[in-house]
Amino acid sequence: MPTFDQEGGRPSPAAVSAVGLRKSYGEKLVLDGIDLHIPAGSVFALLGPNGAGKTTVVKILSTLVTADEGELHVGGHNLADAPQAVRAGIGVTGQFSAVDDLITGEENMLLMADLHHLPRARGRRVAAELLERFDLTGAAEKPASTYSGGMKRRLDIAMTLVGSPRIIFLDEPTTGLDPRSRHTMWQIIRELVTGGVTVLLTTQYLEEADELADRIVVLNDGRIAAEGSAEELKRLVPGGHVRLRFTDPADYRSAASALCEVTRHDEALSLSVPSDGSQRELRSLLDRLDSAGVEADELTVHTPDLDDVFFALTGGANVPDQPKESAR
Template identity: 75%
Template sequence: MTTSRPARAITATGLRKAYGEQVVLDGIDLDIPEGTVFSLLGPNGAGKTTMVQILSTLIRADGGEFRVAGHDPAQEPDAVRAAIGVTGQFSAVDNLLTGEENLLLMADLHRLGRREGRRRAAELLERFDLVEAAGKTPATYSGGMRRRLDLAMTLVGEPRVIFLDEPTTGLDPRSRHTMWQIVRDLVAGGVTVFLTTQYLEEADELADRIAVLNGGKLVAEGTAEELKRRIPGGHVRLRFTRPEDLERAARALGEVSRDDEALTLQVPSDGSVRELRSLLDWLDAESVEAEELSVHTPDLDDVFFALTGNPAQQPQPTARKVNA
């Protein structure tokens, strides 16, 4: 029995863009299914915003074939614009209008009738918890409220594909988590989200697939877990209270790093349940008592630094501690 291939929201083959001799995008391939979150990571200046601008018809590519919601942005820009929404790095709300008036303006631009426009505005104010602020100007809003209004304005036309270009920049943790839930709800309703972000935790939380852009090329793509498994350095750290337990464990476990002063061993490991169970079973069978066990696994920070260039001081792999 064969299953049909999910419809594609965005596809690209050989996408290219240069400004003079500076190549910004150099042969980019994309294949993004509908109803998913695709996150594009990369250092500042890597070309993330340029890619969003090309796919959303704001600028033209120099080469390549690509489709957004089934349409060619170069040949059918109006069809693409009718199917997408874009929320940029900076809020695009009008500070002279109230929150409700901003939404009604978008409804007019989408040529919704007066009654339908008011219905849609009321629905979005409710959905984004802005009812009490509807009659106030955005100048009085918090950063999180402005971003919610900005996204609500993007949704007036009920887009099938949304480009979120660093949507939570400058938000506090609570507002960021609120935006994350909004994104999850959108995707659950069948919307496709193309997300660029500087917050690696955000990509880890939201994205079905992640791509890393560096030097104009996609240097890696996969799920968060697939990308993390590409990076070496995972290990289990055991801390003992007695030197004799440290010595016995070091002899038996083979290739380990030891610190006799701290009474610790670092055992190479992928952090899987199978490996941890085997290690704990051995400790128990040999009556070797470890005071503490910590699992250190690479995270997206490690992936990012490994793929885009190592700074002088990289963060260490994430640790999860278990008292043994």
């Protein structure tokens, strides 16, 4: 489904698009007619439980697997008619590292330069620049087998960038990394997108999609269960509310009388008001307080997080009665 710009509703140019994408393995239907529209220069995340079809989408769009049906375009090329042109413009980092542990980091980079048919001098220059960019210069002459998980993952992405791809598929790029290495990878991805690169990301970490993705698709049983920004998806799940705190007991009682469907917390002098956190609902709430001549000492918006969205949309569990709260 297309996304639109904010000036006149024109469709944003797509780096990747899929219409009616279907794939089966024998009698197992893996992708059941999904549509994707990924604007250029954005991060697009695929979420879903194991077996939802995320990796199959990446394999098809990166020409590693053939779709059964679907109109597919990557980088302006029809995937069925021009797979070589598609391959020339993309980079792929899979769940398992493509790094050769038996050779050095620099040799891994130069091997990729040779595979991209770069002239020797240019290949060495590109390799050196990328090793420096990913803070691997000091380890360039060491065997990759000595690298930490975070270093190896950085080398993996550096190798992906040797051919200067404008579209990159990252299939669970931070799985198994410690929190510091994961945050380093997030910064690298942000820098790539700032430079105009389009990233299609699959991840097991919902926080990762929340941090990075401009748009998120939740896959379940080979179909799209929902699509939107992280904030839009959070509003699909009930449990959001606004919490009002007061220091004056009289103001607290007046606000409780003026507002409908509130949950009172008498000891804390606070009220919880059901809300999706939208600007419209917040304005309405503030107008009702103004009409009652009451001003809250503190207002916080609490919304369900992507964990709650994931469980609700994929049927893994019921939505919790009390969602995790992150005040904004």
